[in-house]
Amino acid sequence: MPLSEPAVPSDxxxxxxxxxxxxxxxxxxxxALYAxxxxxxxEAAAFFLTHAYVYxxxxxxxxAAPLRARLVALGAEV
Structure with missing residues (x-):
């Protein structure tokens, strides 16, 4: 199956x-950039916040702490 274009246009x-x-x-x-x-x-906030959090x-x-809190609020972290 071929990969489709991303649903969100690139910036x-x-x-x-x-x-x-x-x-x-x-x-x-x-x-800063990922945040x-x-x-x-x-629509891709969890993806970008995860990257920011890891860095x-x-x-x-x-x-780190506020980024984790944002991920928890999104349901992307426990």
Whole structure:
């Protein structure tokens, strides 16, 4: 079965910023960008928040607790 196009259109500026942050291994920026993506694309919020949360945990960032709370509120974390 061929893969279908994503249901949500891509945001080229966000995609470019994420690629740049990944290339630099800039976890602080990745946390911010993934959290922003969650706000801009609520239908994919759990996906983006999970990424932000993982980078926050990996880097010991203070954002980890509020990101987890948002995931819990979405039912994506217990």
């Amino acid at each position: 080229p500026a966000l995609d470019a910023a994420l690629q740049s942050a990944h290339a630099r291994s800039d976890k602080k920026m990745l946390i 922003a993506a969650a706000a801009r694309r609520p 926050a945990l990996e880097s010991g960032a203070k954002e």
